[in-house]
Structure formats: C-alpha cells, structure tokens
Amino acid sequence: MQPKTMFEKVWDRHQVVPETADTPAVLFVDLHLTHEVTSPQAFSLLRERGLKLRRPDLTIATMDHATPTRTEQVFGGAPITIESAAKQIRQLEVNVREFGVELLGLQSSLRGIVHIIGPELGLTQPGKTIVCGDSHTSTHGAFGALAFGIGTTEVGHVFATQCLLQRKAKTLAVNVHGRLTPGVGAKDLILAIIGKLGVSGGTGHVIEYRGEAIRAFDMEERMTVCNMSIEAGARAGMIAPDETTFAYLKGRLHSPQGEAWDRAVADWKTLTTDEGARFDREIDIDAAALEPMITYGTNPGMVVPVSGSIPVKPNDTVFAKSLAYMGLEPGASIKGQPVNVVFIGSCTNGRISDLRLAAQLLRGHHVAKGVHMLIVPGSQQVKRQAEAEGLDRVFIDAGADWRESGCSMCLGMNGDLVPKGEYSVSTSNRNFEGRQGVGARTLLASPLTATASAIRGRVTDPRELLHA
Amino acid sequence: MEPIKIIRSRTIVMPSSNIDTDQIIPGRFLTTTTKEGLGKQLFADWRYQPDGSEKSDFILNQPAAKGCAVLVAGRNLGCGSSREHAPWALLDYGFRAVISTEIADIFRNNSLKNGLLPIVIDEATSAWLIANPGAEVTIDLERAILTLPTGAEVKFPIEAFARYCLLNGVDELGYLLSKSAEISAYEQRV
Numbered sequence: 001m002q003p004k005t006m007f008e009k010v011w012d013r014h015q016v017v018p019e020t021a022d023t024p025a026v027l028f029v030d031l032h033l034t035h036e037v038t039s040p041q042a043f044s045l046l047r048e049r050g051l052k053l054r055r056p057d058l059t060i061a062t063m064d065h066a067t068p069t070r071t072e073q074v075f076g077g078a079p080i081t082i083e084s085a086a087k088q089i090r091q092l093e094v095n096v097r098e099f100g101v102e103l104l105g106l107q108s109s110l111r112g113i114v115h116i117i118g119p120e121l122g123l124t125q126p127g128k129t130i131v132c133g134d135s136h137t138s139t140h141g142a143f144g145a146l147a148f149g150i151g152t153t154e155v156g157h158v159f160a161t162q163c164l165l166q167r168k169a170k171t172l173a174v175n176v177h178g179r180l181t182p183g184v185g186a187k188d189l190i191l192a193i194i195g196k197l198g199v200s201g202g203t204g205h206v207i208e209y210r211g212e213a214i215r216a217f218d219m220e221e222r223m224t225v226c227n228m229s230i231e232a233g234a235r236a237g238m239i240a241p242d243e244t245t246f247a248y249l250k251g252r253l254h255s256p257q258g259e260a261w262d263r264a265v266a267d268w269k270t271l272t273t274d275e276g277a278r279f280d281r282e283i284d285i286d287a288a289a290l291e292p293m294i295t296y297g298t299n300p301g302m303v304v305p306v307s308g309s310i311p312v313k314p315n316d317t318v319f320a321k322s323l324a325y326m327g328l329e330p331g332a333s334i335k336g337q338p339v340n341v342v343f344i345g346s347c348t349n350g351r352i353s354d355l356r357l358a359a360q361l362l363r364g365h366h367v368a369k370g371v372h373m374l375i376v377p378g379s380q381q382v383k384r385q386a387e388a389e390g391l392d393r394v395f396i397d398a399g400a401d402w403r404e405s406g407c408s409m410c411l412g413m414n415g416d417l418v419p420k421g422e423y424s425v426s427t428s429n430r431n432f433e434g435r436q437g438v439g440a441r442t443l444l445a446s447p448l449t450a451t452a453s454a455i456r457g458r459v460t461d462p463r464e465l466l467h468a
Numbered sequence: 469m470e471p472i473k474i475i476r477s478r479t480i481v482m483p484s485s486n487i488d489t490d491q492i493i494p495g496r497f498l499t500t501t502t503k504e505g506l507g508k509q510l511f512a513d514w515r516y517q518p519d520g521s522e523k524s525d526f527i528l529n530q531p532a533a534k535g536c537a538v539l540v541a542g543r544n545l546g547c548g549s550s551r552e553h554a555p556w557a558l559l560d561y562g563f564r565a566v567i568s569t570e571i572a573d574i575f576r577n578n579s580l581k582n583g584l585l586p587i588v589i590d591e592a593t594s595a596w597l598i599a600n601p602g603a604e605v606t607i608d609l610e611r612a613i614l615t616l617p618t619g620a621e622v623k624f625p626i627e628a629f630a631r632y633c634l635l636n637g638v639d640e641l642g643y644l645l646s647k648s649a650e651i652s653a654y655e656q657r658v
Contacts, residue, residue: 016654017647022628026647028654038551040501049641054651066499084499091501135550135574151552151578153639161644163651167627199486200544200570233547235573299486299547318484318542411495411549432490432548434513 003274005171006238007206010146010271014129016163024165030128031058032158033114034101036092037065037413038133042156043095053099055162060123061096062104063089064113066413069376069403074106081415099159112379112405115139115347119223120381122252126241126268131158136347136429137236138229142222143249144241144271146206149230169206170280172234176211178288183463185357186221187349187427187446189213190228191293191303193285199301202234205280208273209239213287219248220353227348228429231300240272292461295431295444296334298322302431306449306461309333325433326441327421335459337443340422342373342454343436344447346410349427350378352385354447359391361451361465362398368457373400374416376408400454412437425453469583471637472609475564477537480527481601487541488548489575493557495549506553507560528561532602537564540597544568546575546586555579565607567614569594580630581640587614587624596620609635 229237
C-alpha cells in the first residue's frame, strides 16, 4: 500500500463520490457547526428550495460573533445595543426551531465561540470532517480532524445534503524541531510560521504540523497553532492525534463511552501519517531559536520578535501604506511602543490555559494607567472554570474588564471596539485594517506578551516580567 | 444565476497585495440576514469618510470607475475571513470578475458559487494590467481566455465543474442533490 498522509486518510474515508477531471469529489461532513452571522442566508436557501435540513443530528448551532459580552445584556434582560445584531440572534432562534437544529443559545451554560465549544463538548474528534461558515474552523484540526471554513452557499449545501463539492488540496508539512524556551508559546510559534510562509504561502494546501515541539504541546496549544493556519492561506491545519488528544477527549459530553471509546481510540491511532508518505511541500522551524513574536503591520505575516525592529522596505508602497495606517516607522523597535488597549480572548487564545497565563503574570500587578484591558473567555465553561480558580479576581483586582464569552473585540461586531487610532495588543488572529474598529491599530501577540504590555503600558517582552 | 459567456469591460485597478475580505466589507456590516444591497458597503472604510461622504482619492469614487465590471488587484486577493458577503458586495456593486496573481481559497470558492469570476494570471500580465488601469479587456469563459487591448490572449485556469456551472447558469446544489442515493449509501455504510 502506498504510504498516506493523515489528510489523505481522512479525505479518502469521506469521499461519497470520488473526484474526476470534470467533477469535484462529493465529501461527507461529520460535524457542521453554525452560528448567527453566516447562516441566515443558508437557511433562506432551504426555504426557497423547499428543502429539509438533511442531518440535524450532525449540526449544532451557537451564537458568538455578534453577541454582547456584558452580563446585564446576556442574562439581565438589558437590550442588545446593536439592533441588527439583536435581529440576527433572533433569526437564528427562529431558524433552528424551524429546521430542528440544537442551539446553544445566548443564555446556555454551554455557549461560547464555536471553535472553543466544539472541542469542549467532545464533538471535535480525530478523523472527522468538520466545517463551519468561519475561516477559523481550522482550529479543530488540532485533533487530527479535517476542518475548514466555508462560505454561506456551502453552509446551505451542507444543510441540504451533508456534503460539499471539493477538490483535493495539496499537503504541506511544517516540521517544528526542538522545544520552545520559557516565555515563548504556541502563539509565538504560529506567528513565526506565518512570518516564514507569508500570508498566502499555504494557499491550496492543508498543513500538517509535526515535530517535537508540537508533540510536547497540550491540546489548547495545538488549537492555537491550527487556528491560525488560515492566516498563512491554508484552509486547514492538522496535528496527529496521540495520548494527549485521547486524554483531552476522554469523558467529554459527546465523546464515545465504554467499548465505543476503546474502538474509537484504536481507529484514531491509525490516522497518523504513514512512514514514507510524501508531502507536496515541507518547511522546517527551529523552536528553540524562537522569541516572543508580535505583528507591526496590517496582516499577520508582518511579524517580528518583540525584541526586534520594524523592517525597512524602501520602494514598497504597500508596505509604506501599511505602516502609515499603523503610525509606525520603518527601522523603529517595536518594544516600548505605547499601548491603549489589551484584549485577551478569541478562538485563538480564549481558552482556560490562556487565561491562566495572563493571571499568572498579572497577579500582584496592576494594569497601567490609561490602558483598557479586556478579558473575554472563549466560552461560558471557560468562564466558570476561571471563576472557580479565582482568576476573575486577579483580573478585576488588577483593573481589567472581565466579561461573558464571545468573539468580542477580535472583530468588534458586537460593539466591543478599539477606538480610532489607538494601539491594541491583542491575542486574536487578525490585524487587518479596521478589524477591531475603524482606524484601530492591532498588534497580535501571545497572552503573556499582551499581559506584560498591559502591565507596563508599552509593548513588553514578557520574559522581563517572568524573570523579575 | 445568470449564465456567463463573455465579459467585456474596462478595469479598475487596486494594486495593493493582500486585500482581505475585512476591507472588501468590514465586519460591522455582517449583521444582515440577506444578501442584497451590500454594494454600497463595498470597501466602506477606504471609500467613505467617517461622516459618510466619499473619499475623492479612492478609485471607486473617481469618474473613470463608473461602469467597470472587472477588478484587477494585487497578489493574494480575498485573504482572511470566509464571509461570503465579500463576493455579494462586489457583485451588488457591479463587478463580474476579479483578477489577481493569487486569489485566496475560500474567497475564490465563494466567488465561483455566486457568478463572480475569479481569474488568476501570471506576473507579467498582472504588471501590464496594473500599469494600464482602465484597459478594455475581454474575458471568454468558454475558452478560458483573457484578451488584453494589445490583442494578447492569456489563458487562465478554471476548475472544469465550476466553469460548466457558470457557463450554464446552474448552481452546484442541484448536482449535489442529484447524488442523494450515493449519500444515503454512504450514510448506511459508516
């Protein structure tokens, strides 16, 4: 038998109809996650065509993008400020009732960012095909699932047929050798990988992250890495399932139980890339050489070590326009740049381990004068866990703002915005112009770097505080 | 969907690379529950002042832009968010095709499914188009040929099935629904 990559194994298992020169493959979807923003027009499509939703049992809905994070608005009956967002939320409630889909609604104790709750609930499992109308669906690849974002038309296709028309992607191995050093985390690694690949380096490919540093990561760190695959242009990123994966999944709400669990684990162990399988491309990264990373421009590939300086690129007008937007100078050091806002959260870094890192650094400190630090847990489960550990007290005592879960300031759809012209160190995934608000200037970084920057009020290498 | 055979239009050129879908339509406009009317929000933050008036230096606000149905952009057009609102907004504004040396995967897929033709070309053709904004180009989907005013013919790649759907104005859902027996068989098997 020809040795296969993990991607090829998962792909082959899900081909309902194989691809030909004239037609793409019909690919079966095991789990369809859906939310309020990219689903309304897809539900409308079902109505227009008089179609049923084929597999409500493989579909789950939540609300995260446009939802408020203020407790009084989530639980206290205070009106949602943005009327169109309130309407969109109500529309999802109507749609799931009509088509029989389970909804983890605004007040559900299991609600959260769609990519945080899939794994939490044990819905995300090795070998599954998982899609969602959201590009950060790549997150679920951390479990050895083939998971990717789709548009709303395709959301409608999956509603109606539980399938997608797909051409097989190429494969790209990212081999991460050695171990990260203290103060350098999964976010720094993926930012460095995007810096190396460029924001379109992964286009047309599914990435498999491999190597010692990846194996040493816990599941939450692996999710952070896979989450940002799309920022290198790759629709999906995958990591081979192993004992770490199985330990995370065991006993979760939707994980297999009893004998079914044993059978599942035995099957999941067969998914790993075979010895001798060939990738279309490979790149190598030396983990030990990495430092805390931060972006300085308007895409995630514009990234340097926190200790580094902004590149100089004469005659590059796009680069100049980007720096003008950011209000930063070529050649300047990024460390020491004054900061107005710090955001900890998102599907990239809104899990409990991210909050623990932030709290660990923040304990005994105060957020610098004039800095607004917003901490938004990725799900209500993460929120409760953080509160059980007393992390919320650490945040509130330090002067940070502690909220209900959601996408929040990652994209500001719910009104959690960075004011025009202000600098935000954010643990989210996109530093595009206007992403966090019109004129907002976003610097992407790890939870440790973001927290250290909140304490000092300037971009700070977290190792200075860890060693202090 | 209207069948696409030939698109003939002057071009609008936006030479920036990595134009992401947050620029094509900012997130605050995604609370809509329909596809209609998004053209006025296309490139909103580049196109309008905070008070809603037009920025005169932005290409879409210049007289030469009127009536252009082909957008030429720098490398890696449509990266970032999977929002299908991006092609909806481009189509609603009046664009029928987008041209770049590289087009992000999800945006390309979303465009094809709505009848917005994503055309990937080589560096030399891109350099010519960027240097000659407003050029009258012809796109022949049947032959998959972009013709420049110089007479130069540039072959572009397009996935066979997507081309069939676009040429005939049919959408892919009908094809998927025709496979329901195979889908049922698969569901039985697993």
